[in-house]
Amino acid sequence: MIRINPCFEQIPRQYLFTQTAGKAADWVKRHPEKSLIRLGLGDVTRPIPAAAAEAMAAAALELQHSATFRGYGPEQGYRFLREAICRWDYAARGVNITPDEIYISDGIKTDCGALLELFDAESVIALCDPVYPAYVDAAAICGRAGVYDHRSLRWSKLLYLSCTAEHGFVPHPPKCHADLVYLCFPNNPTGAAADRTQLAEWVDWANDVNAVLLFDGAYESYITQENIPHSVFEINGAQRCCIELRSFSKSAGFTGVRCGYTVIPNELRREGRCIRELWERRLSGRSNGVSYPVQRGAQAIYSEAGQAQLRETIAYYQENAIMLRNGLRDMRFTVYGGENAPYVWAETPKGMTSCEFFDLLLEQCGVVVTPGVGFGSCGEGYVRLTAFGDRKETQTALERIRLLM
Numbered sequence: 170m171i172r173i174n175p176c177f178e179q180i181p182r183q184y185l186f187t188q189t190a191g192k193a194a195d196w197v198k199r200h201p202e203k204s205l206i207r208l209g210l211g212d213v214t215r216p217i218p219a220a221a222a223e224a225m226a227a228a229a230l231e232l233q234h235s236a237t238f239r240g241y242g243p244e245q246g247y248r249f250l251r252e253a254i255c256r257w258d259y260a261a262r263g264v265n266i267t268p269d270e271i272y273i274s275d276g277i278k279t280d281c282g283a284l285l286e287l288f289d290a291e292s293v294i295a296l297c298d299p300v301y302p303a304y305v306d307a308a309a310i311c312g313r314a315g316v317y318d319h320r321s322l323r324w325s326k327l328l329y330l331s332c333t334a335e336h337g338f339v340p341h342p343p344k345c346h347a348d349l350v351y352l353c354f355p356n357n358p359t360g361a362a363a364d365r366t367q368l369a370e371w372v373d374w375a376n377d378v379n380a381v382l383l384f385d386g387a388y389e390s391y392i393t394q395e396n397i398p399h400s401v402f403e404i405n406g407a408q409r410c411c412i413e414l415r416s417f418s419k420s421a422g423f424t425g426v427r428c429g430y431t432v433i434p435n436e437l438r439r440e441g442r443c444i445r446e447l448w449e450r451r452l453s454g455r456s457n458g459v460s461y462p463v464q465r466g467a468q469a470i471y472s473e474a475g476q477a478q479l480r481e482t483i484a485y486y487q488e489n490a491i492m493l494r495n496g497l498r499d500m501r502f503t504v505y506g507g508e509n510a511p512y513v514w515a516e517t518p519k520g521m522t523s524c525e526f527f528d529l530l531l532e533q534c535g536v537v538v539t540p541g542v543g544f545g546s547c548g549e550g551y552v553r554l555t556a557f558g559d560r561k562e563t564q565t566a567l568e569r570i571r572l573l574m
């Protein structure tokens with residue numbers, strides 16, 4: 170008799186986010202005359218750079234002629250894109266990464282789960298709390314997370330690194346054993362960024378204990394402060410212990426187009442094996458790469474025009490983020506993030522739970538935020554507001570909240 174993957178019995182339904190979406194839909198029904206403002210968005214709203222759209226269109230047209238038709242591309246990604254990434258994202262920052270160490274993917278969410286396949290099933294996986302839920306789901310679906318406890322909101326086999334305001338939501342390396350650590354800076358959901366010293370502490374620890382860091386740099390393009398590294402490979406020794414994931418989703422609005430990349434340095438070796446070669450072997454069996462037009466679109470981001478268009482959109486979101494941060498501060502909220510990330514992490518007032526505050530903002534203001542507890546137990550007492558919305562709407566949301574406070 171066929172049986173389903175038993176891990177699915179353990180995996181909780183995403184009831185919190187389903188519930189909040191349901192409440193928002195219900196509010197709209199009850200208030201047909203009012204407008205709902207969504208500051209819970211995890212998706213961008215501004216269009217992709219024109220340079221990328223034009224390059225994709227041109228690439229699509231190439232495919233109709235036999236002279237320029239292309240079938241399966243290289244699994245690793247086209248060299249033209251890997252070279253552009255190498256030049257613009259690494260060499261320009263003084264980081265020595267070669268095109269051979271770069272792997273084009275259809276986005277980070279895919280790779281952050283798939284990378285687990287390179288390591289033993291008994292590896293201890295550590296992650297931040299609060300956390301981007303995709304890491305947890307990936308570990309749980311392949312049976313590496315153990316048993317889920319609904320009370321603590323934690324899995325028995327995962328090692329949680331509590332992120333609190335006390336240390337600016339950047340955890341120190343654990344004192345106990347861990348093999349694989351998911352780190353994401355600038356962070357979703359807290360908006361915290363790790364500086365050079367903090368990242369160096371992690372890299373030194375990983376090299377000491379032989380751990381591997383899976384570094385999610387999805388929000389790299391939002392970094393504004395000088396002391397925040399744009400790549401983990403700016404840190405000495407990182408090439409021996411880190412894998413970096415980057416995405417065009419939040420930088421170039423590619424959430425629907427789908428493209429990102431993973432960097433596995435040659436120097437990353439374990440048990441005498443080059444991890445990059447294992448990944449290549451895995452890719453050849455599990456993937457046929459990313460479509461040609463999409464890779465041409467991504468390449469076009471690395472041009473003067475593409476960069477200018479991208480910077481304009483990022484600046485728009487950054488201004489929203491600062492407006493949210495300052496606006497909430499003026500109302501005496503304790504807020505974090507927003508400076509190097511499109512997320513503002515706000516403490517709930519008067520000791521409310523994150524769900525109580527969600528309800529209050531929805532009912533009284535018609536503003537949707539994300540309850541922090543949805544990202545883990547340490548997110549309790551916070552809500553996340555995103556800067557991906559419309560400028561005017563973001564302003565209106567602040568005015569409505571001001572009336573309430």
Ligand SMILES: *Cc1c(COP(=O)(O)O)cnc(C)c1O
Nearest residue numbers: 276277278301357387416418429
């Ligand atoms: C949005 C986001 C991503 C992007 O994932 P893609 O699959 O590339 O769209 C990755 N990591 C984090 C933390 C995110 O918030």
